[in-house]
Amino acid sequence: MSRSHTLADTPPLRAVKIPSPPAGLSAEARKLWSDVLEEFELPAHAAKTLHVACQTLDRLREAQAAIAADGIILDGRQGPRPHPGIAIERDSRTAFLRAMREIGLDIAEPATLRPPTRWR
Numbered sequence: 001m002s003r004s005h006t007l008a009d010t011p012p013l014r015a016v017k018i019p020s021p022p023a024g025l026s027a028e029a030r031k032l033w034s035d036v037l038e039e040f041e042l043p044a045h046a047a048k049t050l051h052v053a054c055q056t057l058d059r060l061r062e063a064q065a066a067i068a069a070d071g072i073i074l075d076g077r078q079g080p081r082p083h084p085g086i087a088i089e090r091d092s093r094t095a096f097l098r099a100m101r102e103i104g105l106d107i108a109e110p111a112t113l114r115p116p117t118r119w120r
Contacts, residue, residue, distance in 0.1 A: 053099035
């Protein structure tokens with residue numbers, strides 16, 4: 001006599017344990033870490049890239065806070081100069097977006113390679 005397969009015969013699914021966020025990250029970066037790993041199953045090398053993205057997000061926020069506190073222009077010995085945090089903010093934003101894209105999580109629309117023109 002053949003026995004039919006029932007739900008009770010199916011072994012329970014193993015819950016995937018999400019690794020805890022690495023130490024030293026801000027609450028925002030820890031949330032990003034958890035949200036991404038809850039939504040996507042990443043290989044080990046991509047998890048390392050995610051860690052870099054989270055660190056870069058923290059650096060971006062630090063630069064933004066410094067610029068907000070000090071202003072975009074600082075007075076120097078030789079007159080007004082741009083806040084050094086502007087370069088840090090720009091570089092951190094670029095690195096964050098690249099890291100997210102590298103692990104396959106584009107969060108920004110891709111830029112067009114060149115602007116449309118009527119001369120074609």
